[in-house]
Amino acid sequence: xxxxxxLALVACLCSSCWTFYGGDDDYLYTTPYEAVTIPRADFENxxxxxxxxxxxxxxxxxxxxDFLFINEKxxxxxxxxxxxxxxxxxxxYIPILGNTDIAVKNNTIxxxxxxxxxxxxxxxxxxxxxxxxRLQNVFPGLVSPDGxxxxxxxxxxxxxxxxxxxx
Numbered sequence: 685x686x687x688x689x690x691l692a693l694v695a696c697l698c699s700s701c702w703t704f705y706g707g708d709d710d711y712l713y714t715t716p717y718e719a720v721t722i723p724r725a726d727f728e729n730x731x732x733x734x735x736x737x738x739x740x741x742x743x744x745x746x747x748x749x750d751f752l753f754i755n756e757k758x759x760x761x762x763x764x765x766x767x768x769x770x771x772x773x774x775x776x777y778i779p780i781l782g783n784t785d786i787a788v789k790n791n792t793i794x795x796x797x798x799x800x801x802x803x804x805x806x807x808x809x810x811x812x813x814x815x816x817x818r819l820q821n822v823f824p825g826l827v828s829p830d831g832x833x834x835x836x837x838x839x840x841x842x843x844x845x846x847x848x849x850x851x
Contacts, residue, residue, distance in 0.1 A: 721843035733813040736774030748788040
């Protein structure tokens with residue numbers, strides 16, 4: 685009886701390795717998602733200084749001199765004047781689509797902007813934002829909920845993938 689179960693187990697394991705289609709070309713998977721893109725020019729010009737707003741989904745917090753920089757997960761960066769540590773004052777908000785991380789060195793703020801790395805400076809004196817540099821396609825693109833990367837979609841070269849939505 686043990687010999688029968690052992691042979692049955694080996695047969696099941698071997699049969700799980702067999703395919704019943706002619707090859708990769710016969711197996712077509714259509715994703716139930718479509719890529720959401722925006723023109724690169726609009727994507728890059730969206731990083732601007734806005735009035736402060738409430739923090740909804742806080743991420744990392746960075747302290748530099750008298751300022752707090754609070755990452756709003758996947759959305760942007762909040763700037764607070766922290767001269768009085770008992771009562772920080774909201775100063776500005778910078779929308780940065782897909783932002784998951786920030787770092788500050790000297791007076792330059794580095795941020796993740798979807799696939800790009802951006803470097804900018806904030807001037808508290810005149811409440812201005814100055815873009816210093818942008819390195820395109822430094823980070824990997826978004827993967828769809830069913831595991832496909834951006835290369836699986838027909839995305840124009842002058843557009844940036846910003847998400848996926850169900851068909």
